[in-house]
Amino acid sequence: MGTRFELLLSGSDERALNGLLDLLALELEEWDRRLSLFRSDSLVAHINRRAAERPVRLDGQTFSLLSTCLQVYRQSRGAFDVTVAPLMRAFGFHPGRKPLALAMAALAKDVLPHGSAPCGSAPHGSAPCGSAPHGSAPCGSDGLVLDSKARTVAFTRPGLAIDLGAVGKGFVLDLLVEQLGEERSLVDAALLHGGTSTVVAVGHPRGREGFDVLIRDTSTRLCLRDGALSVSSRAGRTVGHGKARRGHVIDPLSRRPAEGGPERAVVTGRSALLTDAWSTALLAAGPRPLRVPPELTCITVPVSDRSMQWTT
């Protein structure tokens, strides 16, 4: 996942808490190795190498993760898509990658012909986009086939590649909460945070209703208790110059960095995986309205306004 995690546990038995922290750290390391797009020996690299040739068997947890991703892809009408890795790479958002000339030209001219996604060299194991026939760049989660009986994933198009960077943090944080639950009596409360974008609260600090979470650059404070909060923002890594400067969230439908929507999207709910996915979807969709599942609460921050818009 290539990001920083911070785990804060509160309780009375320091030895037990230290042990728990180590367990959570080991779990994090394991899933980082499995979900990384940038390691040749990760599970994601294995899937990207093989799934176009034959169905790849998955463990229950990874299958469940991909099922949720596909569900959000459908519910968001394509705004959330785990197959945008070639586009991310083309626009230079992957570590150590510069934007490709074609991508930059498209941004400068403000045009990018549909179906001609500029793609860089592909992630581990997948064919480069350029090898796909013209007009059929291999992006789009409609190309993922999940078989719930055999617990397999297959790609319908060669060159397709999944990148779980947008949801890996949320997914792993949910697993950590599950692990804490097994020894819940040892922990009074916990705040688990990943990648400056997703935070999960377990219980509440003594004498308070929950953990206060401040949304940066706004005066909004949220009280988080036994729930998750994710933020997606156009700030952070950007590409382009002047008016053509764009943030790192890609709109899978326009195949370019998202524009025209909120500057920031905040989502709260029980599952960090879902809040992570939907905060990305809300930003990627730009001005297109999305119907967010009722169990989530969304806040969007418009581009030129620091005031908040709430949707429940």
Next chain:
Amino acid sequence: MDNMNETTRRTFLRQSGGAGLLALMPTFGLAGSLVLDSELKVAVIGVGRQGRSILAELLKIDGVEISAICDTDEGRLASGSRRVADAKGYPDHVALLESERGLQAVFVATPTHLHRQIAEDALAAGLHVYCESPLASTAEDCLALLAAAGRSDRVFQTGMQGRSNPIYKLAHSFVRSGAIRDLVSLGAQYHKKTSWRTPASDPAREKALNWRLDPEVSMGLVGELGTQQFDVVHWFSGLYPIKVAGAGSIRLHDDGREVKDTASCMLTFEDGLQMSYEATLANSFGGQFEQIAGTMGTIKLAWTAGWLFKEADALTQGWEVYANRQQFHNEEGITLIADATQLAKQGKLKEGVGLPQPPLYYALEDFVKSVTQGAPVVCSAEEGVRAAAVGIAAGRAVAQGAEVEVDPALLRRG
């Protein structure tokens, strides 16, 4: 087994010289994972962190059906079930062996001191056995396992990952071809900042889960962690240490434990060659690696990567001009890339840095090939016992702060 009895290591290397390295760069089939012609029904006994990793890697081999899992700890069994929901869960291995029909092989990933009984029972039930390293923590258990594996006509593989790792196999071929010439020294370390402690609200459960911190059954850091690395050195050198001097202390985790969180030892081989080994749970710098120094170069192996550092007077080979290199302060390492010849042909040499699968996968794949295709066993019970013998001696040396002889009965060869 890597038998160097008839020709001493030194003589062998001199005779082989350093020529022809390019021709000796092996091509390993790394691109895909194994697909079996017919189904292999297996069970995994012990589904803690290592057992769950085994489950995840086995899923990559098409044709392997994980029909059952087993763990005496309810929480761990539930974690295993979340990974492979179709596998039937058992709270003890006897029930599993009695109830599972058509089972062909088991993977044993329980605490070390429980390996013996489970492996003996599985072999007696006519099953092939992959047993995690270290094989055992006492000489008695080592000898019992040797006897059980010897009585059985089934495959018994010790889970030594180095012997199956494509990068290590490449490095091994380099060493055997004389690339570093005569051995000068050996070294290895395991550094990881972690407590080794698993908390549990139930005291009995906590004791069981923290077996590695129980001096009654644990071999400590160098025994439990070092055995994998000792085996790499045995395999590369064809030599085994005869005595170990050790010391240890608690540098960080001063939580009432007796097992040292930091330890070092010096292993002495028959011909005077020495190996230094360091392990700590108080610092992560450098991670886990083995280093084999020769008169013409040094090989450093770090499980998912490896490098060859040449001495200035070492012979130059043509292929080195095109090799991928990495800078380490003042040293330049030639990256060891498995499948390099194929990748170079395709102009993808740089993409070959690293492995397509975790090291564990290759050890499991080798076992499955031995069971289904009759491939030679990459690490026998005998080799596993030799590494365990060194681990037992090293563990004792650290605990006592003394020099301890490696049990010659366990090192017996042939």
